[in-house]
Amino acid sequence: MNKSFELEYNEPKKSRLDAYLNTELDDMTRSQIQKLIKEKYILVNGESVAKTGIKIVSGDKITVNIPEEEPIKAVPEDIPIEVVYEDKDVLVVNKPQGMVVHPAAGHPDKTLVNAILYHCQINDDDVIRPGIVHRIDKDTSGLLMIAKNNLAKQSLMKQLKEKSNLREYLAIVHGNFKEKNGRINAPLGRSKFDRKKQAVVEDGRHAVTHFEVLEQFENYSLLKLKLETGRTHQIRVHMQYIGHPVAGDPLYGPKNTLKGQGQFLHAETLGFEHPRTHEWMQFSIEPPKIFQETLKQLRSKQ
Numbered sequence: 001m002n003k004s005f006e007l008e009y010n011e012p013k014k015s016r017l018d019a020y021l022n023t024e025l026d027d028m029t030r031s032q033i034q035k036l037i038k039e040k041y042i043l044v045n046g047e048s049v050a051k052t053g054i055k056i057v058s059g060d061k062i063t064v065n066i067p068e069e070e071p072i073k074a075v076p077e078d079i080p081i082e083v084v085y086e087d088k089d090v091l092v093v094n095k096p097q098g099m100v101v102h103p104a105a106g107h108p109d110k111t112l113v114n115a116i117l118y119h120c121q122i123n124d125d126d127v128i129r130p131g132i133v134h135r136i137d138k139d140t141s142g143l144l145m146i147a148k149n150n151l152a153k154q155s156l157m158k159q160l161k162e163k164s165n166l167r168e169y170l171a172i173v174h175g176n177f178k179e180k181n182g183r184i185n186a187p188l189g190r191s192k193f194d195r196k197k198q199a200v201v202e203d204g205r206h207a208v209t210h211f212e213v214l215e216q217f218e219n220y221s222l223l224k225l226k227l228e229t230g231r232t233h234q235i236r237v238h239m240q241y242i243g244h245p246v247a248g249d250p251l252y253g254p255k256n257t258l259k260g261q262g263q264f265l266h267a268e269t270l271g272f273e274h275p276r277t278h279e280w281m282q283f284s285i286e287p288p289k290i291f292q293e294t295l296k297q298l299r300s301k302q
């Protein structure tokens with residue numbers, strides 16, 4: 001069943017229809033709103049409109065019809081993945097840059113989950129995120145642990161909650177440092193100015209990132225970062241917050257940055273207690289080729 005409601009525009013100045021709806025519909029992106037307008041789900045004074053940039057004036061009544069979304073379900077797809085470790089309980093993979101972890105609106109397939117379901121059996125009732133206990137962003141590369149059954153999922157999620165596992169990243173960031181290491185303790189939540197972004201906000205969730213400066217170049221630095229908590233975009237937002245955004249970051253970094261395939265951020269090391277044997281497991285993986293080549297170029301300019 002479609003969701004439908006009506007809004008009335010009461011501002012003295014004219015406004016673009018899509019811009020106005022972007023401020024009113026908190027759970028939708030501007031591109032999703034524009035898609036609704038183009039598909040004639042939005043009416044102005046009872047009539048459908050063809051253009052997203054149409055101007056509305058005070059007194060206009062806007063009817064918003066939101067069609068029911070088809071349920072998303074992850075299905076196996078024959079997509080190559082790099083398996084670092086596997087047994088009957090856990091799977092550790094090296095996720096490449098450009099791959100989304102699990103299906104969602106806008107990314108219904110070709111995700112890491114689709115690849116994993118083809119590779120092996122995951123016994124999990126979650127049809128969208130089977131086996132997923134933590135995530136890394138689409139353009140962040142590196143190690144992820146996957147639970148193959150409920151025993152493993154409960155154990156790995158408990159370790160994440162208790163902060164007893166190990167997650168270390170490599171990042172190339174803007175600028176140089178006077179200190180050799182540091183701790184960033186700043187709460188994170190949704191940005192009040194851009195819903196696609198996270199930000200340091202007073203009433204946000206507790207978030208702590210530790211960093212160590214490994215190398216410094218002209219205008220850039222190589223860091224090792226350790227997550228104490230695992231909030232959405234945590235490293236990217238924390239580094240922006242202290243004035244050292246991750247190089248190549250299209251969301252939180254400057255436009256004048258290193259050329260790559262998104263942010264230069266790599267989940268290098270992963271450690272956890274095995275859910276069944278209780279043995280400590282630890283894995284490390286080199287960053288992708290573009291990351292290594294960029295480091296060589298920065299070193300050559302020293």
